[in-house]
Amino acid sequence: xxxxxxxxxxxxxxxxxxxxxxxxxxxxxxxxxxxxxxxxxxxxxxxxxxxxxxxxxxxxxxxxxxxxxxxxxxxxxxxxxxxxxxxxx
Amino acid sequence: xxxxxxxxxxxxxxxxxxxxxxxxxxxxxxxxxxxxxxxxxxxxxxxxxxxxxxxxxxxxxxxxxxxxxxxxxxxxxxxxxxxxxxxxxxxxxxxxxxxxxxxxxxxxxxxxxxxxxxx
Amino acid sequence: xxxxxxxxxxxxxxxxxxxxxxxxxxxxxxxxxxxxxxxxxxxxxxxxxxxxxxxxxxxxxxxxxxxxxxxxxxxxxxxxxxxxxxxxxxxxxxxxxxxxxxxxxxxxxxxxxxxxxxxxxxxxxxxxxxxxxxxxxxxxxxxxxxxxxxxxxxxxxxxxxxxxxxxxxx
Numbered sequence: 001x002x003x004x005x006x007x008x009x010x011x012x013x014x015x016x017x018x019x020x021x022x023x024x025x026x027x028x029x030x031x032x033x034x035x036x037x038x039x040x041x042x043x044x045x046x047x048x049x050x051x052x053x054x055x056x057x058x059x060x061x062x063x064x065x066x067x068x069x070x071x072x073x074x075x076x077x078x079x080x081x082x083x084x085x086x087x088x089x
Numbered sequence: 090x091x092x093x094x095x096x097x098x099x100x101x102x103x104x105x106x107x108x109x110x111x112x113x114x115x116x117x118x119x120x121x122x123x124x125x126x127x128x129x130x131x132x133x134x135x136x137x138x139x140x141x142x143x144x145x146x147x148x149x150x151x152x153x154x155x156x157x158x159x160x161x162x163x164x165x166x167x168x169x170x171x172x173x174x175x176x177x178x179x180x181x182x183x184x185x186x187x188x189x190x191x192x193x194x195x196x197x198x199x200x201x202x203x204x205x206x207x208x
Numbered sequence: 209x210x211x212x213x214x215x216x217x218x219x220x221x222x223x224x225x226x227x228x229x230x231x232x233x234x235x236x237x238x239x240x241x242x243x244x245x246x247x248x249x250x251x252x253x254x255x256x257x258x259x260x261x262x263x264x265x266x267x268x269x270x271x272x273x274x275x276x277x278x279x280x281x282x283x284x285x286x287x288x289x290x291x292x293x294x295x296x297x298x299x300x301x302x303x304x305x306x307x308x309x310x311x312x313x314x315x316x317x318x319x320x321x322x323x324x325x326x327x328x329x330x331x332x333x334x335x336x337x338x339x340x341x342x343x344x345x346x347x348x349x350x351x352x353x354x355x356x357x358x359x360x361x362x363x364x365x366x367x368x369x370x371x372x373x374x375x376x377x378x
Contacts, residue, residue: 005096009137012103019110023122031119031178038170039113039126042163046106046137049159052152053141061141061155062226065162072166075174082177105291112298120349121307124336125294131331132291151228158225168330168337169323175338175349186307 006054013050016043034078041071095144102136105129118186119178127171135160212253219249272376279372283328286368290333297351308353309338312346312362314370321377322346328369335365 020043023036048064051057112125142156223245224230232238297305316322326337326346334351348365355361 005099009099009103012107016106016110019114023113029119029178029181029183031174031181031183032122034174034177035119035123035126036113038174039110039130042130042134042167043106043110045159045163046103046134049134049138049141049156053144056145056148056152058149058151058155058228061138061152061159064138065155065159065226068159068162068166072170075170079170079173079177082174083180105295108291108295108298112294115298115303116305118307120309120336120338121305121351124334124349124351125298127336128287128290128294128331132287154225154228158222164331165327168327171330172326172337175336179338185309 006050009050010047013043013046031082034075034082037078038071038075041067041075044071091143091146095140098136098140098143102133102140105133105136109133119183120175120185123171123175123178127167131163131167134163138163215256216249216253219252220245223249275372275375279369279376282368282372283331286328286332290331293333294351304352306352307349309347309349310353310355310361311358312348312366313358314344314346314362314366316370316374316377317344318377321373324373324377325366325369328373329365332369 017040020036020040024033024040027033045064045068048060048067052060052064106129109126109129112129113122116122116125138156138160142153145152224242227238227241227245230238230242297303314322314325316325322340322344326340329335329337329346329348336349336351337346338349339347346366348361350361350365354364
C-alpha cells in the first residue's frame, strides 16, 4: 500500500481522536465524557487495523480485539457508575 | 481489483468516522451525540477492518479471520455500550436538549431502573 | 451438559481464530497453542453458569442460520442508510433534528431476542434504545420524532425487525 494513503488515513484518524479529546475536555456533563471515551476506544481499534495493514503482522488485530473488549467493559462500568449516583446533584 | 475495492472501503470508513466524531462535537445533548457517534463510528471501523481484510486477503488468511472476528465483537458490543450509557445518563439526571419534543421515559418515571436495583 | 459443550466449542473456535494458523511452517500442528486453548475453553465452560446458551435444542437448525443471513443483509442496508442519514444531519449547517424519547411495544419476550432487537434499533436510522422493560416496552430516543403515539411509532421503528428476529430466536 502506498505510503501516502497510510499517512492520510492516520492523519484523519488523529483528527477523530482530537475531536474525542475536545469532548472529553469540555464536557459539559459526565455522560458526555463517558461517550467520548467509548468512541476513542473504537477509534484506537481502527489504528490497530491500519498498523496490521502497514506491517502485515496479524497480531496487531489481536490487540484490536482485546482493546475493543476491554473498552466495552470499561464503558459498562462507567455507565453503571453514572446510574448509581448522579454527578450533578 | 481487490486493491481498488479495499481502498474505497478504507476511504469511506474513515469519512464515516470523521462524520461521527464531528457529530459528537456539534450536536446539542448527550443522547444525540451518542446516536451520531455510535452509528457512524461502528460502521466506519467495520469498513476499515473489512478494507484491511480485503487488501491482505492474498497474503495472509490470519488477518482476514481476525478482522472478521473483530467486526463481530464491535457490532455486538458497541450498541450495547451505547444503550448502557444512555440509561446511565438518564439516571444521572441529564436533561434532554430544550428543543426536544417528548420524553416518555421520564413521564413514566423511569421504569426498569428500580427493577435493576432489586435484583 | 449440552449447553456447556456448546459454550466450549464456541470458545475454542474463537481461540483458534486468535492463534491462526494452526500449523507452523513445517506443517506440524502447533500443539502448545491448541492445548492451551482447549484448557482455557474448558475452564470457561466449567466456571460460567450464567452465560451458557438458554437452550441447545434448535442450535443446529439450518433454517435459523438462513434467516440470520437474510437478516444480516437487511440490517446492513439499514445501517448504511442510517449512516448517510446521520452524516446528512451532522453536516447540514442548520442541523435538522427534532429529538425526543418515545415508547414502543414489542411482542418479543425472550431475553436474547429483546437484546438483538434493541441492538438493531440502535444501529438503524435515527433511533437509540434507552431502556427495555421485561414486559415488552422499549424506550427509544428518536433523533427526528414524527409521532409520539406508541402504535404509530412501533410501525416506524420495530416492525421491520420483529418479523426476522422472532424467526431467528424462535
